[in-house]
Amino acid sequence: MAGPSPWATHLSHAGPCSLAALRTAWLRYPNLLRRYLFSTDHKVIGLQYAFTSLFFLLVGFSLAVLIRWQQAYAGQPLPLLTLLVGEVNAPGGIMLPEFYNQLGAMHGTIMVFLGVVPLAVGAFGNYLVPLQIGAPDMAFPRLNLASYWFYAAGGVVMLASFFVPGGAAMSGWTSYPPLADFAPQGQTWWLAGMLLLVLSSLLGAVNFITTIVQLRAPGMTWFRLPFFVWTQLITSFLLLLAFPALQAAAILQGMDRLAGTSFFLPSGLMVGGQAVDVAGGGSALLWQHLFWFLAHPEVYVLVLPAMGIVAEIIANNSRKPVFGYRLMVYSIFVLGFLSFTVWAHHMYLTGMGTTISAIFQATTMIISIPSVIVLSALVLSLHGGSIRFNTPMLFALAFLPMFGIGGLTGLPLGLAATDIPLHDTNYVVGHFHYLVAPGTIFALFAGIYHWFPKITGRMMNETLGRLHFAGSLVTMNLIFFPMLMQGMAGVNRRLWDGGAIYQHAEPVLYLNVPMAHAAFGLALVQVFFIVNLFMSLKGGRRVTANPWEATTLEWAAPTPPRAHGNFDELPRVYRGPYEYSVPGMDVDFLPQHVPDAKAGA
Amino acid sequence: MSDATYQAETRAYLTTLGALLALTVVTVALSYLDLPTAPTVALALAVASLKAALVAAVFMHLKGEHALVYGTLVLTAVLVVVLFVLLLGADADRLFGTGFGDAFSEGPR
Amino acid sequence: MEIPYTSEPRPDTGLTNPKIGIWLFLASEVMLFGSLFSAYALLRMGAETWPDQSAVLSVPLATLNTVILIVSSATIVLALAAVRAGRIDAYRRFMGLTILGGAAFLVVKAFEYSDKFAQGLVPATDNFLALYFTLTGLHALHVVGGLVVNLYLWGPGVRMWRTDPARFTGRIEVAGLYWHFVDVVWIFLFPVLYLL
Known part of the structure; x- marks a missing residue:
């Protein structure tokens, strides 16, 4: 779309009473709407997902910055805050504990369900999977459109909940009852938003699996699929079969809140010194079981696509096949299945017996094996390669140790004896942020820098990219490493005052200040990324269809790929995905779609 | 037909x-x-x-039916069983009055 | 560019896209109802007292509904057989019967609900009624969804029979699979909620 938007010019002349103008615009620009808002083309939908989820990542991150500010300067007035979040939430610039709780709950919800998963699956999956398997589109294009709009609706409901009386959900992103059963109405909005997001994910998962199974190009056998496609396949199965448990749990909690049932309310429950007037007989642990039956596989939904992206980028930039491709594929199969059997390691403190606890500890230790195999294979892929240290590769390389720290710090949490003192401390927060922030989000950044030239035909700026990388790496570690230290000192998470009331927190309390400063720094270096993203759209260096000299099919399509159909003619596949540096060849890469006769020359 | x-x-x-x-x-x-x-x-x-x-x-x-459908359904059935067994198993002592919960512990209870 | 395998099966999988899609969707539905049934099991086994279910609810009405739903499940598969045999009149007859069955099921359900409400039995009364209303309510929503689809395929949707009969047959098959699934859920709900 070149020049000023026709929307803008048209509407600016229409004046305030623009209903008629909108109608005219609708009639005059139906193509525009069909092309950018209600397109069934997987690439457009992928980009819609990308921009929406990046927006939500920014929103969720802003909440986290407020959290860090509050932890460091609890109770101190910040006049700007009243301006930002209103007199109700921060009278005189002092953040109220109720609002702080909303920040915690909604930061988690937004980052996981509206930011990272939609970016990893909705955006990258949608854009790349059909291209990488040589398909003209997703199997069900209209369903794809519907999933995006369910997602967008879920996002709107979640954001709107900040403005209802009592504010947004404030019972943690896990929404544990009985607390959540009695929370203000924002919790009901949370449940409604979550049901929309679940619906979106289920439709998306059906679509992805069908696409990968059915629409592979001729010659694209199972073990010629790029690893990224495998990760999307397993991820889709996790979404498909784990999310219904949360769907069920959300329906039950909705009934508790709206119809007065007591699914999660035990008999004889007292709230604020008063006996609650409900039938009772429910079980609060039922929610935890159903929630974590979803939420543990959800962890792998966050992680698997990241591994897929990193594998693609490492193979391409080390100019070598990934090490142990088949082993990696088998590993993520095992990983996917086992992720359904470990959920109660989030619940060691609920008083379950040692037998069940032993079962879950065993499965938890076993599931670390396939994760380690994949990570080791990625590290070994570097061995002997001629590595190009460009921005996507830097992010992908940093993913490996960061994800490693996240994984290793998880082991003490998987064993009941060590989990009991660490449970619900900042150690847990540090652990999963290492996995998701410098882990998954780094992989997603890597993916954006890597595939930007395919989407736009232009490169992103390398200098800004490096500044973004270095700044993010340093600041993220400055935020998350102290969390591990605080947690081991016993500082509880979710404390409005950052732990000031606890004497045992005293020696590590000072860390809150550098953590806050690092969070501000992290916010600043994201400016490099945002500027780079928008500047490169118009001003980036123009490149050919395959600037990274890559082998997979998306680079065989024209740049940008054709609307509705992708390829000039559907490709045929002759070999595996990572034929780099094949001995005896003139070039160091053999694309999947080039016939042997031509490649041999 | x-x-x-x-x-x-x-x-x-x-x-x-x-x-x-x-x-x-x-x-x-x-x-x-x-x-x-x-x-x-x-x-x-x-x-x-x-x-x-x-x-x-x-x-x-x-x-x-074709293998793919069977595979999906078998996987789903296994997961439903996993959910049932572990969910009820975690609370077995209270639900069924078993001594299963602490079967691995030694010494007097 | 056309999306391949929307109505003819892919040779190596032997399936069409919609058929894989509906089975995957049904798999997620199995997990949804599986989660709710496990909630039922946990709450009932953990309860100190549990009402005599068949005394609270109406077994005759539920038996009637079971029969209605099973018959409608049979008529929709007969409708599919008719489409496959090219007998579009028979198809419309059987699909019409299926829709009548679904509607009758909902009418009976409405009688049951209003009867309970009239006795002051609501979801908040106890956990058995909470589960009863939640499970049957969710199931009824599934019936409504199926009715809408079946009505479309009986009415305006039947036009596709002339333009693309293979794809139309695929649609009837998919709608049928969903409807049978709704029937299967009821087959379990009936003894679990009314008889045990």
Whole structure:
């Protein structure tokens, strides 16, 4: 779309009473709407997902910055805050504990369900999977459109909940009852938003699996699929079969809140010194079981696509096949299945017996094996390669140790004896942020820098990219490493005052200040990324269809790929995905779609 | 499709329908027998499973379906079982009055 | 560019896209109802007292509904057989019967609900009624969804029979699979909620 938007010019002349103008615009620009808002083309939908989820990542991150500010300067007035979040939430610039709780709950919800998963699956999956398997589109294009709009609706409901009386959900992103059963109405909005997001994910998962199974190009056998496609396949199965448990749990909690049932309310429950007037007989642990039956596989939904992206980028930039491709594929199969059997390691403190606890500890230790195999294979892929240290590769390389720290710090949490003192401390927060922030989000950044030239035909700026990388790496570690230290000192998470009331927190309390400063720094270096993203759209260096000299099919399509159909003619596949540096060849890469006769020359 | 196969198919569906209705009568009749709890539950669920299997095999044409569908359904069934067993197992002592919860612990309880 | 395998099966999998899609969707539905049934099991086994279910609810009405739903499940597969045999009149007859069955099921359900409400039995009364209303309510929503689809395929959707019969047959098959699944859920709900 070149020049000023026709929307803008048209509407600016229409004046305030623009209903008629909108109608005219609708009639005059139906193509525009069909092309950018209600397109069934997987690439457009992928980009819609990308921009929406990046927006939500920014929103969720802003909440986290407020959290860090509050932890460091609890109770101190910040006049700007009243301006930002209103007199109700921060009278005189002092953040109220109720609002702080909303920040915690909604930061988690937004980052996981509206930011990272939609970016990893909705955006990258949608854009790349059909291209990488040589398909003209997703199997069900209209369903794809519907999933995006369910997602967008879920996002709107979640954001709107900040403005209802009592504010947004404030019972943690896990929404544990009985607390959540009695929370203000924002919790009901949370449940409604979550049901929309679940619906979106289920439709998306059906679509992805069908696409990968059915629409592979001729010659694209199972073990010629790029690893990224495998990760999307397993991820889709996790979404498909784990999310219904949360769907069920959300329906039950909705009934508790709206119809007065007591699914999660035990008999004889007292709230604020008063006996609650409900039938009772429910079980609060039922929610935890159903929630974590979803939420543990959800962890792998966050992680698997990241591994897929990193594998693609490492193979391409080390100019070598990934090490142990088949082993990696088998590993993520095992990983996917086992992720359904470990959920109660989030619940060691609920008083379950040692037998069940032993079962879950065993499965938890076993599931670390396939994760380690994949990570080791990625590290070994570097061995002997001629590595190009460009921005996507830097992010992908940093993913490996960061994800490693996240994984290793998880082991003490998987064993009941060590989990009991660490449970619900900042150690847990540090652990999963290492996995998701410098882990998954780094992989997603890597993916954006890597595939930007395919989407736009232009490169992103390398200098800004490096500044973004270095700044993010340093600041993220400055935020998350102290969390591990605080947690081991016993500082509880979710404390409005950052732990000031606890004497045992005293020696590590000072860390809150550098953590806050690092969070501000992290916010600043994201400016490099945002500027780079928008500047490169118009001003980036123009490149050919395959600037990274890559082998997979998306680079065989024209740049940008054709609307509705992708390829000039559907490709045929002759070999595996990572034929780099094949001995005896003139070039160091053999694309999947080039016939042997031509490649041999 | 030829007329003969159409007739045969229709007959097969009607026979299945008859069997399903008969099994419905059996379920209701069983519930009036006032058997002890355990056999009542077992019988009711067995009959229900049989009916569900008939619907799945004949009406949903699962008999002779392709491997991919079987694979998906088997995986799903396994996961439902995992959910049931571990969810109820985590609370087994209270629910069933077993001593299973701390079976690994030594010494006096 | 056309999306391949929307109505003819892919040779190596032997399946069409919609058929894989509906089975995957049904798999997620199995997990949804599986989660709810496990909630039922946990709450009932953990309860100190549990009402005599068949005394609270109406077994005759539920038996009637079971029969209605099973018959409608048979008529929709007969409708599929008719489409496959090219007998579009028979198809419309059987699909019409299926829709009548679904509607009758909902009418009976409405009688049951209003009867309970009239006796002051609501979801908040106890956990058994909470589960009863939640499970049957969710199931009824599934019936409504199926009715809408079946109505479309009986009415305006039947036009596709002339333009693309293979794809139309695929749609009837998919709608049928969903409807049978709704039937299967009821086959379990009936003994679990009314008889045990």
